Amino acid sequence: MTAPQPILTARGIVKRYGRVTALDRADFDLYPGEILAVIGDNGAGKSSLIKAISGAITPDEGEIRLEGKPVRFTSPIEARDAGIETVYQTLALSPALSITDNMFVGREIRKPGVLGTWFRILDRKAMEDFARDKLSELGLMTIQNINQAVETLSGGQRQGVAVARAAAFGSKVIILDEPTAALGVNESRRVLELICDVRARGIPIVLISHNMPHVFEVADRIHIHRLGRRLCVIDPGEHTMSDAVALMTGAKEPPASAQAA
Numbered sequence: 001m002t003a004p005q006p007i008l009t010a011r012g013i014v015k016r017y018g019r020v021t022a023l024d025r026a027d028f029d030l031y032p033g034e035i036l037a038v039i040g041d042n043g044a045g046k047s048s049l050i051k052a053i054s055g056a057i058t059p060d061e062g063e064i065r066l067e068g069k070p071v072r073f074t075s076p077i078e079a080r081d082a083g084i085e086t087v088y089q090t091l092a093l094s095p096a097l098s099i100t101d102n103m104f105v106g107r108e109i110r111k112p113g114v115l116g117t118w119f120r121i122l123d124r125k126a127m128e129d130f131a132r133d134k135l136s137e138l139g140l141m142t143i144q145n146i147n148q149a150v151e152t153l154s155g156g157q158r159q160g161v162a163v164a165r166a167a168a169f170g171s172k173v174i175i176l177d178e179p180t181a182a183l184g185v186n187e188s189r190r191v192l193e194l195i196c197d198v199r200a201r202g203i204p205i206v207l208i209s210h211n212m213p214h215v216f217e218v219a220d221r222i223h224i225h226r227l228g229r230r231l232c233v234i235d236p237g238e239h240t241m242s243d244a245v246a247l248m249t250g251a252k253e254p255p256a257s258a259q260a261a
């Protein structure tokens with residue numbers, strides 16, 4: 001049997017901010033259908049790695065491949081168009097807009113024919129139906145009214161809308177930056193379930209998180225980042241949270257069983 005090919009890879013990524021080297025020949029691999037957690041101490045370079053992959057920064061050196069083909073994104077829109085959706089901690093939702101409008105910002109559906117092409121009239125019904133379908137596919141229909149303003153939703157529901165939007169449009173990869181950081185226990189639980197639902201639909205997820213119990217609960221593999229590069233990748237079934245923290249902080253060296261960096 002041939003080994004599965006990674007859907008997204010990065011090799012030798014370097015990113016410098018003046019005299020600070022945020023990424024120092026960093027590598028990364030994401031396989032189809034997995035949840036890959038990326039963990040590391042503060043300043044290890046996790047956000048920079050994710051920004052490089054999602055087009056928010058352009059690396060100084062190195063190569064990124066999506067489905068085996070080299071890509072060079074110069075903006076998040078280019079990465080999004082290629083099928084890489086990122087949900088940042090700040091969510092980038094517009095509070096005053098409805099759930100439907102938030103799902104479609106920048107990619108609205110226009111009425112067919114002249115109305116849509118010339119007068120750019122929105123097809124609200126098509127957008128509402130699509131939003132309702134996507135939210136219910138992911139079990140998010142506790143949100144009753146898809147025309148409700150996002151500012152009236154709880155933190156967990158907002159995260160749900162952001163993840164549903166990413167799942168609806170992120171055909172290839174979804175990157176989640178600290179999706180449970182601002183949430184309570186029950187809301188975090190729901191978001192973790194949602195992440196597993198998205199994986200079950202075949203979309204691989206990159207999960208950046210400082211929350212070790214959450215990482216160990218859902219991740220298939222854990223990428224440990226230290227001093228600007230991938231130190232190792234561990235199997236959460238074979239290591240404890242204390243092992244992961246010791247590796248992150250440099251208190252311990254990678255075990256032979258960990259995938260080589």
Ligand SMILES: Nc1ncnc2c1ncn2[C@@H]1O[C@H](COP(=O)(O)OP(=O)(O)OP(=O)(O)O)[C@@H](O)[C@H]1O
Pocket residue numbers: 017020021022040041042043044045046047048049
């Ligand atoms: N725009 C920037 N300008 C200057 N230095 C930066 C910039 N962005 C990141 N850095 C530096 O690059 C290094 C890596 O930062 P990065 O945010 O990628 O780490 P991180 O692992 O995501 O940290 P945290 O967990 O604290 O968010 C840090 O030393 C940081 O100060």
